[in-house]
Amino acid sequence: MAKNKDNLKSESKHLQRFHYTIDQAIEKPFNWQQMWRLLQFLKPYSKTYLPGAVLAMMVSTAIRLAIPILIGKVAFDVAIANKDTTLLTYLVIGIAILYGISFVANTFRIKWVNILGQNVIYDLRQKLFSHVQRLSHRFFDSRSAGSILVRILNDINSLQELFTNGIINLLMDLLMLSGILVILFVLSPPLALAVIIIIPLMFLISTTLRRKIRRSWQVVRLHQSRMNSHLNEGIQGMRITQSFSQEKENAEFFDGVNTGFFQSFRDAAKKSAMFRPLVDICDAAGTIILISYGAYLILNDTITVGTFVSFAFFLGMFWEPISRLGQMYNQLLMAMASSERIFEFLDERPNVAEKTNAYNIDEMHGEIEFDEVEFSYNKDRIALKKLSIHINAGETIALVGHTGSGKSTIANLISRFYDPTSGAVKIDGRDLRDVTIDSLRQKISVVLQDTFIFSGTIMENIRFGRPTATDEEVIDAAKVVGADDFIQRLADGYQTEVEERGNILSAGERQLLSFARALLANPSIIILDEATASIDTESEVKIQKALKRLLKGRTSIIIAHRLSTIREADKIFVLEQGEILEQGNHQSLIQQRGKYYELVKSQFTMLEAM
Structure with missing residues (x-):
């Protein structure tokens, strides 16, 4: 019994040190300079896949912004108001053609973005592995093989979504939001102000969660590293474990490590999941404002029905990029946590360093x-x-x-x-x-x-x-x-x-x-x-x-x-x-x-x- 208590005390001290390490690792501000450094891996493709993906994104975004105007201002305010069926027919055909062009543009955007992302991940993983191979023995003396594997595999894989979709989607959403805001104020400044008044509240709520979400995902990475390290040791030492009949104790220890990872991931997922409901609440509030205030403006002949219809379309489009931006922020937080760990290795310098003027040994006698x-x-x-x-x-x-x-x-x-x-x-x-x-x-x-x-x-x-x-x-x-x-x-x-x-x-x-x-x-x-x-x-x-x-x-x-x-x-x-x-x-x-x-x-x- 006393032995069990000693083991529990030892494990408790280990966990205290582990959580202290977590606290030390996460008490850092969001490092935009480091994120910019991460984006430098896009440079080799800045003249190939990246421009094509950006152009395709701009084409599809422009079409999405144009269609609500065509439906509201042309279809309702002109064609339907004047009962001009010919114009309405041409308009329907034109919108169908625009949707076709948007489909083609999105197809190429998705294709080029995925190729771009996979190439960047390949380059990053290759660079990290090549760099680790050049590090001195002291580096490996102080780190387990499992923790190194986590950074080369898991941490880099967590950046895949950022490079395959995140960056282009971020640009697309920012462009979409900017375009919508400009169009809304051109159509009706009073109604635009009424609708977007909810944005500061949403921004305030989201920033409150920022630090907690980032902290949670960094804790997940550290727990995952610990779990992988134990897995690596457990598998390599399986013969010793079985020789001493320690399978039960080993499984119990792994259960504790696995539970820690599970609970940390669940906690991070809960906090991340709060973004979508907040966006939905803001969406509902914006819709109520649009219907009530928009109807009032129509009754007072301040705006037309076509303007109201365009606003309704744009309002639906408005919350969609905001929602994605919330998810994108979560993605950035996860990428930030992983990139910190990746660059920690890339910034590691060999203790045994070569001089800049070091020369080759062409022939060695062996003295x-x-x-x-x-x-x-x-x-x-x-x-x-x-x-x-x-x-x-x-x-x-x-x-x-x-x-x-x-x-x-x-x-x-x-x-x-x-x-x-x-x-x-x-x-x-x-x-x-x-x-x-x-x-x-x-x-x-x-x-x-x-x-x-x-x-x-x-x-x-x-x-x-x-x-x-x-x-x-x-x-x-x-x-x-x-x-x-x-x-x-x-x-x-x-x-x-x-x-x-x-x-x-x-x-x-x-x-x-x-x-x-x-x-x-x-x-x-x-x-x-x-x-x-x-x-x-x-x-x-x-x-x-x-x-x-x-x-x-x-x-x-x-x-x-x-x-x-x-x-x-x-x-x-x-x-x-x-x-x-x-x-x-x-x-x-x-x-x-x-x-x-x-x-x-x-x-x-x-x-x-x-």
Whole structure:
């Protein structure tokens, strides 16, 4: 019982922090500058689809404004008043032709607007994904995959209605309202004033709801992000959930997250739905004013029946764009909430930034130097302390030590996934901060313990290391690392489709594919970060034989807890808490009987105990 109470308290604190984050995110004024920035994505189409859609919109709007005048002032005040059937016939035919033209214009408007909107959404999603790919590892360290997916998919999708209909409809409605107001005052200023007196009241009511609606939709987005993050974790960790029989607890937690999203969406929908009834009330009030005051003006011969009929038509048309503008405002609020989150990512700059005058590495020998390098992931945790290492080109060096000693940090700095807090990392005497990131990483291959296999064929996964490689080169790389044997046993060989993350393959087979992928890239430097941890002894023997041939002439950094894999390294660095305790080859370190000797001894003791 006490444990349950502690869990409830923990969840309560988490929710308090979550709502505090929401409050922090939404206490901002409507940012028109940001909306203008969003509209800049229309620029590439400003000479194609956009002008055509605007022209079609103007044609259909002009026709809609002309027809009530023709019906009221021409049909009633002239043709019917004078019983001129010929004029009435021509008028009917003319109005029918105008409706036909309006139909064609609206067809092209809808077509061009949808093409325009889809292109803008495509460009925006492509830009966001491409930008996220260029961000540094620190960005992904502090965000879940689910929250990133929400912004690339859901937040951008929420802008689709704005770009496919919203913008052109906004222009059309504003043009329609302006035209109606001008025509009403031309027809009868007194009746026009009487009818539109309700507008200030409507504006006052709608602005009162403005902040609440915007707040509600931002809360929806944040709840949705949290739900997607949990879904992503839940699906990826399904094996762990089932292994510990935590399905019920996981479902209960998801129920809480799902309920939060449901309730926030329902609250936002309720507030948004209040716009339409307000418009209907204003419409009813305007109609009552028109009938009562309009009838009075007709009886006093101030206006004609045709003018009254035109007013009736325009009044019906008047509230329709106002209603759409209310919905459009809701759409703008939703777009504003999404665009804030999208531009937050687009404004994110890589912690590892390229200099404007950075140069490409055309040829790399592989000499690596750490010059008084200090690095920390955060202020409270220093990973490397004034580390100085020199690795000759073509050397095979090994990094050993307990978890957290700084081994993987060294590998990350060589690939420039992070920059040192102080000091410099150099390759061939060049500070890595002076060279382009792409040219650096194209000459370095990294193989991790938790290898990632993409959905697709075995051939495509290996070719990921060098997309221009031929089938023969892919097969040769697989043979070198010993992967060809198990691939040939698969039903379709190299054309076998692997499932997401390569789930049809064993851990060792996935690791062999990652070796083949890395070696196909023909790198100058190879980094193996616990790369043999998931491979059985027989496969490891194959790989060790292959690596002897393959690593000749290349600089290689091997990080391993299994010390049997690094016996033949040219130099071994023993790390502890970001500092080098010992260095030398296997034999010399054993003779020193220091930390390395203790690590080797403890591993052999464990093996004997097993």
